[in-house]
Amino acid sequence: MDRFLKIVNAKVITSQGIVNEGVVTVKNGLIESVGNKNIDIEGAVEIDAAGLYLSPGFIDLHIHGGGGADFMDGTAEAFLTIAQTHARYGTTAMYPTTLTSEKKDLLETLQVFERANKRNDNGAQLMGMHLEGPYFSMSQRGAQDPRYIRNPDPAEYKEVVAASASIKRWSSAPELEGAVEMGRFLRSRGILPAIAHTDAIYEEVAEAFENGYTLATHFYSGMSGVMRRNGYRYAGVIESGYLINEMDVEVIADGVHLPAPLLKLIYKIKGADHIALITDAMRAAGMPEGDSILGGMETGLKVVVDKGVAWLPDRSSFAGSVATADRLVRNIINLAEVSLTDAVKMISLTPARIMGIDSHKGSIAVGKDADLVLFDEDIQIRKTIVKGNIVYSSDNR
Known part of the structure; x- marks a missing residue:
């Protein structure tokens, strides 16, 4: 029928x-x-x-959890809870995101994704996995667990990619030894390499871009700006994102990670065609404030949610966000003075185009x-x- x-x-x-x-x-x-x-x-x-x-439905390219669950919990129920939680706020498609972890945890999460996806009929669609880490700059780790941060290992990442067809993007620091080669390998497998938690300078970003790293993960967060080395100034990843016209950028428009002037600047330079609004939400999204955990219940980091902000307990770093997609749209309109149509584009058609699904979504x-x-x-x-x-x-x- x-x-x-x-x-x-x-x-x-x-x-x-x-x-x-x-x-x-x-x-x-x-x-x-x-x-x-x-x-x-x-x-x-x-x-x-x-x-x-x-x-059009909202597409979240970067999300860790919500409704008290995290994708690193290792259960199909966690995936389904997150998909249903964020559907209440307009998300119709999402890319579940991991954190830095051991290889075995990545492999297990990929298997759980595939089991959960077969049962997901009452929430946002699970489009594929986004692996965030573990190949990051230690100095830009933010809330990523330093125990698991390491350089790209070809044997490791090739095994992970071979284990599952569900991987759609992988965020790494492009200046690390072997990262450029990793980008080429990922592109050859139809996976989007993204720049994240990085201390790269412009020349390293430009090389990475030419080798497939066309997206900057949570722009401004966990990345270098103008820096001095031996007295000389160098453009960092932020300046590179502006200088490379075709570079796409993710923006956490939760009103916390980026103030209104920076949201306006990003929009003025990059425009709606190259900005994807993301929640970067952790398990406390859609939940009461208080103590929480970023990552898996057994191996994650303790977090305190206070006045709409997720913090590490020592307040040294944000720990993801507790944003939902509707909040992103409201904020980008009200804080950056963006039109409704452009705001919607940044959370629908632009992310769909970035992930190559704009023929049927967005x-x-x-x-x-x-x-x-x-x-x-x-x-x-x-x-x-x-x-x-x-x-x-x-x-x-």
Whole structure:
């Protein structure tokens, strides 16, 4: 039996602009039409948006947890809890992210991902794994556990890649010995290398970019800026991200990691086409404040969540964020004075393009997956729809 869904009276956010009093129809999980004409479809589930915005679903490229669970917990239930938690805030697709760890923990997490993905029918779609570390600069480790930080090991990373087809990106410090070769290897396997937790200078970033490192992980966080070596100044990763026009950057727009002036600067230079908004959320997202853990329950680091900020206990570093996708959109609009359409683009079409899935996700267009979000003027989520299925409704309908 064909499944039909029709959404009427919506302000539809498309790549061409906002369609007022818009109508979107869905057949078997795919968008079938977008326009103003209310087509009569027998048997269709109809949603009257009553003037709410209808947006493409939010895509989170970098997320560690939520709802009291972390992807490093080693259980399928943790994956499903996180997917369901963030669906309440408009996320329809996500790339579960690891932390620095032993090889065995990475391999186990990849296996758990594959088990969880087969059972995930009531939350954000799990698009593939993002491995964050363990090949980082110790001086830029942030909240990454120093016990596991090391240089790229070809035997290790090739074994990990061979173990699972679910790896879609891998964040590393490009200045480390062997990192450029690793980037070339990852690209040859269809995996996106990303620059992260790094003390690289411009020349090292430029070489890495030419060898596949086209994304800067959580821009400004855990990366070098202008530095002095032997009296001479060098451009760091931040300046490199601006100078290399085609470099994409992730931005944690939680209102904590980056103040309004820096959000405005990033937007002014990079534009919506090269910025992906990310939560970098840890397990405390969507939970009451207090003590928490970054990473697995058994091996993770202690964290304190206070006034919307996740800290290491000594307050020396942020420990991820407790942001949700709706908060990112609100903040980038209010703090950086970005238009609604550009804000939505930075959390839908741009991340889809970065990950090579924009042929079927990232915008409201005929033939694409019906990943949709209904929200009000304050970006309060009313409904989240994944491939035509309502996975969250604020009114339980």
